[in-house]
Amino acid sequence: MDKRELGTFLRSRRERLRPQDVGLPPGPRRRTPGLRREEVAVLAHISTEYYIRLEQGRAPRPSGEVLAGIAAALRLTDAESDHLHVLAGTAPSRTGLHRRDVRPSILTLLERLPQTAGFVTSALFEVLAWNDLAAALMEDFGELSPRERNLARRAFLHPANTLYGVSDAAEFRHHVVMELRATLARYPADPAVTGLVEELRDGSPEFARLWERRDVQAAHMLTKTFHHPVVGDVTVDCDALALTDRDQHLVLYTAAAGSRDAEALALLNVLGTESITAPSA
Missing domain, CATH: 1.10.260.40 (lambda repressor-like DNA-binding domains)
Incomplete structure (x- = not known):
């Protein structure tokens, strides 16, 4: 308690x-x-x-x-x-550490998803696994250290960074705070959890302000638009599927078949991660 x-x-x-x-x-x-x-x-x-x-x-x-x-x-x-x-203290609480290992079946699923950008996040917004299209749409996570692959740090500790140019950056930051508050309640003894919350509170006045609101009801983000440097604006449908056995989420970005956004994703699938560093038109 x-x-x-x-x-x-x-x-x-x-x-x-x-x-x-x-x-x-x-x-x-x-x-x-x-x-x-x-x-x-x-x-x-x-x-x-x-x-x-x-x-x-x-x-x-x-x-x-x-x-x-x-x-x-x-x-x-x-x-x-x-x-x-x-x-x-009247509900089941995970007293150990949050899990970072992804099920092999989920890794296989990521690679088999056609025209879908997919990645897995931990309870701390760490990107644990991803497919090629997610890397092309967002960034080449394989080139980053595990610490740099944390979306919460990216959202709050790098003010010059625009979160891949997404249209709902402010909403996403609010979502992060609400989810991390619930995560801290589930893993009060996990030093990675307590350490990240302390780091964000110390390093971001916006995080500290949102944290004090004590909101725990996360809003559903159904769509978002990426401002990509090569293919331009790409609007995708967002689905976050809970992997409850490991307290992780499988995040999927898709676009309606035949739409301009689907064509942009298909082009990114061909170009791969090299497109991220290409100069803007």
Whole structure:
């Protein structure tokens, strides 16, 4: 049970709500934002004293029933409710290290996907495996060190870098922060996880600002446009398939058959990674 983070998370969710959001009258002007602690306690059917101790990090582990009541009172989403249970220690938690080894069958699948850019990421946004088209569309990951293949570092610690010219760079950075918060809750003892979060908080004011929001509901990114130096803009459909046994994701970029974007991907498939370093037209 992470008492300190649990209390901070509860407070952040409470402060975003207005009385009218939960069916309470607005009443006189409030000095602080959000619901009062006693209001949450009433809605959750627990004592005010116990709820205060939870926010202060002084309470014993709450039961699943209490957490369910608090989640309902704070209008938590499914993802936020799951995160609440992880912080409270009432959900299965991975106490070891996050996995970086990719299943051989997934490696084979990557090479057999026609006209599809595909790669596998770890729970820390490390690019673990990729096919030739992904390298041609993004960059030749084989030329980079494992540290440099981390998309979270690329997004936040290299401000001059435009994340392969993608159209949704800001949304992706927000997505990274939310996913890393959930990853830290799952692997609190993994030095690679804690180290990356600390590195990003120290090195990026934007990451630090987003981190303090404590959001855990990642938005789905359905499409994105790459501004490629050779073939121009390429808009692709994005699918991230969870590989739950290793806590990894298989990310696939495709384009509708017969479209200009599909033709651009086909050209990149032929040109390979040499196209990335070609001079812009």
